[in-house]
Amino acid sequence: MSQPNAPQTADRPRKAADKSARTRAREFALQALYQHLVGGNSAEDVDLFTRDLSGFHKADSAHYDALLHGCVAEAAELDAAITPLLDRALAEISPIERGVMWIGAYEFRHCVDVPWRVVINECIELAKSFGGTDGHKYVNGVLNQLAPQWRALEVERDQKRGVGKPARAPLPPAADGDTA
Template structure:
């Protein structure tokens, strides 16, 4: 998965220390979960191979490893149910969104449904920021719209 540098160009397998040093352990975990989900969607690789690949990435040692492994494994197991939970909020069919946005929405929908100790605003903001880093130029708008509508419906009382 290529990352965009501050000039908008892609750097394959390159993690800019100036960018990644400012992230906390939880955000790094989310970035690596999205990267793992992306690889599942694109390559259909098994989870063990993806985990082995990701733990070799720069900055992995700085992430919250428990959050990473727990999130990637649980999302992988429940991917179909998570897709059902957010597909009605998409304004296009699921097969028409990019794998990056798909992965970001999978992670955030999992958090909205299962990480009730995290406020929806935080989940949505993290998803938007990660999509801006990893996704297409306007992908964060799709992510924001889907997650905002989903959060409104499933977390009404917050």
Template sequence: MKRHEAREKALQTLFQIDGTELTISEASEHVMGEAVEKDNFYELLVEGTHANMAAIDEKLKGHLENWSLERLPKVERTILRMAVFELAFMEDAPASVVMNEAIELSKTFGDDKSSRFVNGVLSKFTDELAN
């Protein structure tokens, strides 16, 4: 599985978990089906984002102007959480690639304004990381 597809599947899995009683394995089974081969990058994204949710949310809160995390649409919140996980917790994740992937996911799964919003929040976040 290519990384873009792994990100799409991870987004779908994390989206299902957000605000439900589903476990990672239940949501993963819904998204991946009976996939014979596990994908390490997919599993790292899902498990890492889920395990570090509190820290990720704290990092995000400082970059949301006039928004609370709870008010964000679920798609954008999930995309931002995954991107912040990659940027803050994965050492081999180039910021430009992570941002481009997050923007593409928001174009595919969000509405017309999603990509601009995700770009704005992640730009602030990456600027802070660079300083």
């Protein structure tokens, strides 16, 4: 006898049907940001392309718009906030991880309705799905350092309650063995 609504476990990845409209918006925004970062395409061009992709109609288009256009418009500010937290040059960060960190930083700053721990968790899942083998660990380390800067009261409140991770999670070593 099968269980039609079996709970999600750590061993079973989230099915497409289980994804929220905001999760889908983040996925499509990341794909668009990747095209922007790698191909140098304008936000408008990648926006038109992305909206035609299969499944876009299930995404929260307003959140997608905010993420894509907001990240591109604030790219310099987002990079400036992220760069001091990196253990290597920004140019050495993969475009996927950079896009994920842009999304996380943008949501910390502008989407205060999304709890900081949810922002980090969603970004970790994006990095696991689209990034390199241990990219999610790197994203986690950077965003855990950024959260107290942009969501100080929320992070402090959660830590006083014993909820959430320490704000200063160390960065993992570089995937290629380079620790510089």
